Amino acid sequence: MSDIIQLLPDHVANQIAAGEVVQRPSSVVKELLENAIDAGATSIKLIVKDSGRTLVQVIDNGKGMSVTDARLCFERHATSKIQKAEDLFNLQTKGFRGEALASIAAIAHVELKTKQETEELGTLIKIEGSAVTSQESVSASTGTSLSVKNLFYNIPARRNFLKSNTVETRHIVNEFQRVSLAHPSIAFSFHHNDSEIYVLPKGNLRQRIVSILGKKTNEKLVPISEATDVVEITGFVAKPEFAKKKRGEQFFFVNDRFIKNAYLNHAVTSAFEGLISNGHFPTYFLFLNVPAKSIDINIHPTKTEIKFDDEKTLYAILRSTIKHSLGQYNVAPVLDFNRDAQLDTPYNFKNKTAPSTPKVSVNPDFNPFKAETTSKPYTPKPFKKEEANWDSLYTGLDVEKIEVEAEPVLNQLFTEEKTVNKTYQIHSKYIVSSIKSGIVYIHQNLAHQRILYEEFLENITVKDAMSQQLLFPLEINFSATDIDLIKEIKEDLESVGFLFDTITNETIVIKGIPVNITESQTTIIIEQLLDDIKNDIPDTSFSQLDIMAKSLAKSLAIKTGTKLDAKEQEEIVNNLFLTKQPDLSPFGKKTFVTVNIDEIDKRFNN
Structure with missing residues (x-):
């Protein structure tokens, strides 16, 4: 019997890997932005056309790559972030798998232009479907510019699964906001179809939140800060009166990496218990800084899910921290056992004694129900006929000929029409x-x-x-x-x-x-x-x-x-x-x- 197991070609393996890494254009945006941050960039520009179907380009002023690195970065499992398995449990960078660029290059037209500061010329590489079509030396500024064009051009089925431009743009905006919020010290800009969406100068976290969500957001924020041996928590939550009916503005970052965690989200929601109505969700921007060895971020290809060493302790600390901050800034009701100066005795009355209790005199013989003999009985005033001569009203009328339609006398003065309900609730x-x-x-x-x-x-x-x-x-x-x-x-x-x-x-x-x-x-x-x-x-x-x-x-x-x-x-x-x-x-x-x-x-x- 002949052998049936065989090794897949590299381009097929890369396309399979792309199915995990690149789900939609926003996945490309996330990987390229994170690579730019790992390169030490202080300014990053994102350019998108047709919701990422036609173009996703990221330009940064980072350290750039040499000629060899520029060619090697598109190989599968090629990375500068880790060297041995133990490094996976002490990660300080964003990307580390070495699959992103190889997967992207397998399903799109990629153009890379990069230059190091010490070099006079940069490198330009063009790749189509994992195949390098050209490589040359060009004049370029320090940093890297990577363009991804015609995403899924060689996998029509995957392209057909993309949603409308509005939906895909929303996913791209979400990824851009997550990355830019995690790094307020880096300047970001975002252009879509030649229109400027965001220009975010470098600053602190509050300034970055206001730049993304608008100036009115500033008055809604309550700062959060707590440092323990287990975790350091910083960030902001919105005041309860600004809770929304959607979960859009909820951000968790662990070691400057955006994550999704329903368990920790429940901790935040429980801290707002009694402060927001049912069906509304709190807004928060929370940063958790934990030891790198206490988390595992390699459990999911998109790296948005993290496994914690001790989630229960994090839950308790996070919940109590938010409750404390809401009380500290007079957002939530708290019990204050400190002395209130307004209740102190004024200096003028410090040495004075309290006045004696006033005496109350009562007549024990008084009976409110006993009739008073001194009062005179009421006698009605006699009715004078000349004041109202009612007989004159009937002069000239033959009383016997007057007929009155009599109605039957009922037990009630007004009768209500009986109605039968056709419907019931x-x-x-x-x-x-x-x-x-x-x-x-x-x-x-x-x-x-x-x-x-x-x-x-x-x-x-x-x-x-x-x-x-x-x-x-x-x-x-x-x-x-x-x-x-x-x-x-x-x-x-x-x-x-x-x-x-x-x-x-x-x-x-x-x-x-x-x-x-x-x-x-x-x-x-x-x-x-x-x-x-x-x-x-x-x-x-x-x-x-x-x-x-x-x-x-x-x-x-x-x-x-x-x-x-x-x-x-x-x-x-x-x-x-x-x-x-x-x-x-x-x-x-x-x-x-x-x-x-x-x-x-x-x-x-x-």
């Missing part, structure tokens, strides 16, 4: 109504979503939406990326009923809102809309309007737990069955369930 969640074939159970939230969705869609596509003018324009702050997205969908928002006064790099001013929302709901609705667009929206204009109608319907629909009177229940039932597709919500969930008489009979016959 169960647990403030479901509406029950009888139909010819049995009973129908309607989910009030999902049913109202369907009703509002079709109303919004009709207003957007057919009718002119009605707006209500605000007495005072409403100013809302957003990040730079959210402002760009608002500019893209501005016309669609106006078709719904929003009217904008001005839009700047950090704020929008709204002077009119749709008639069926309130001013207090505006910020929540727009934030939810932006979040839905970032995650779900395809690239067609109609789908953009559709997702907008869905998002508005979801935000404004009657929530579970809302009590409805009989009229409101009937209105939902009637309006639901007037829609084009009453059986499904805008997101494909059932709005009602019917139970016929036969099913009910079976329950009693068993």
